[in-house]
Amino acid sequence: MSPTATAAVRDRLRIAIQKSGRLSEPARALLASCGLSWRESRDRLFCYGESLPVDLLLVRDDDIPGLIADGVCDLGIVGRNVLQEQVGERAASAQPAVHREWRALGFGGCRLALAVPEDWKWDGPAQLTGKRIATSYPALLSQWLAQQGVNAEVVTLSGSVEIAPRLGKAEAICDLVSSGATLTANHLKPVETLLESEAVLAGPVVPFGGVRAELAALLLRRLDGVLRLKDSKLLLFQAARGAVPELLKLLPDAEPPTVTIIDGSDRLALQALCHGAVTWQRLEDLKRAGANSLLVLPVERMLA
Numbered sequence: 001m002s003p004t005a006t007a008a009v010r011d012r013l014r015i016a017i018q019k020s021g022r023l024s025e026p027a028r029a030l031l032a033s034c035g036l037s038w039r040e041s042r043d044r045l046f047c048y049g050e051s052l053p054v055d056l057l058l059v060r061d062d063d064i065p066g067l068i069a070d071g072v073c074d075l076g077i078v079g080r081n082v083l084q085e086q087v088g089e090r091a092a093s094a095q096p097a098v099h100r101e102w103r104a105l106g107f108g109g110c111r112l113a114l115a116v117p118e119d120w121k122w123d124g125p126a127q128l129t130g131k132r133i134a135t136s137y138p139a140l141l142s143q144w145l146a147q148q149g150v151n152a153e154v155v156t157l158s159g160s161v162e163i164a165p166r167l168g169k170a171e172a173i174c175d176l177v178s179s180g181a182t183l184t185a186n187h188l189k190p191v192e193t194l195l196e197s198e199a200v201l202a203g204p205v206v207p208f209g210g211v212r213a214e215l216a217a218l219l220l221r222r223l224d225g226v227l228r229l230k231d232s233k234l235l236l237f238q239a240a241r242g243a244v245p246e247l248l249k250l251l252p253d254a255e256p257p258t259v260t261i262i263d264g265s266d267r268l269a270l271q272a273l274c275h276g277a278v279t280w281q282r283l284e285d286l287k288r289a290g291a292n293s294l295l296v297l298p299v300e301r302m303l304a
């Protein structure tokens, strides 16, 4: 299929997300919180956008970068690990870059790590020289080995990488880790991090034209509002004028506050949007520094 042929005729935006797996629900929820809604088709592979001309294609996560490269989809929500592996693959075969990470989305966090048998005394990457390393991320691993100047054999496996050492297929592995429980169960320990990963919005390097450019800009505006609000709260409090400089030092994550003078007193009422978590501990610290009448309000939507 010719990428430009499919892309040129479309006046709707098409986003690929994982059909079922770790990223599918949070990806949908994130898009829904940007005001998108869909009519599901019976085969549940394509969801027609109702509130906006933005459709979803439900696929395997590994297919997402390829669908964007071919112009079948405009954007995708995928792990940075999957995106960067395919970016690395293209670079290794001297193909031009087509993908770019548009936004980091703050869920699906994990890391691509190198793990070795528990009983190895780890003294650095040079120890891997001449060893076999099993992975589903051959491009990222090869890149890292080259950066480290280490000559090791990359053994590509599509799954069950963590049992490769027990099966005698490799001495070490390079795989995704979140809690590390799978590694421990296989008597392995993580020793190096190759990539910190999370779900990302992946898109093309080249900007869209026409209607799709407008739709993508609208989506990004809403997405940025949603992402900024994740932990954000509106904090209201009162304080004596003299205490305010100290109080603001306790709010490094806050936007410049709105300040109102309370008639007939030396006290001020302040309102600040805080981007970090406003915990009980922080409220108590503010109270000790002279704030009172503290109120924390949830923020529903924001459009900068």
Ligand code: ATP
Residues within 6 Å of the ligand: 018, 019, 020, 021, 022, 023, 059, 060, 061, 062, 078, 079, 080, 081, 082, 108, 109, 110, 176, 177, 178, 179, 197, 198, 199
């Ligand atoms: P698919 O059927 O779509 O190919 P999959 O089995 O490849 O599914 P999942 O296991 O659902 O995919 O993982 C999707 C993404 O979730 C990973 O690529 C990674 O970015 C992220 N992730 C977060 N934590 C972990 C983890 N502990 N193990 C694997 N992936 C994780």
Ligand code: ZN
Residues within 6 Å of the ligand: 060, 061, 062
């Ligand atoms: Zn996959």
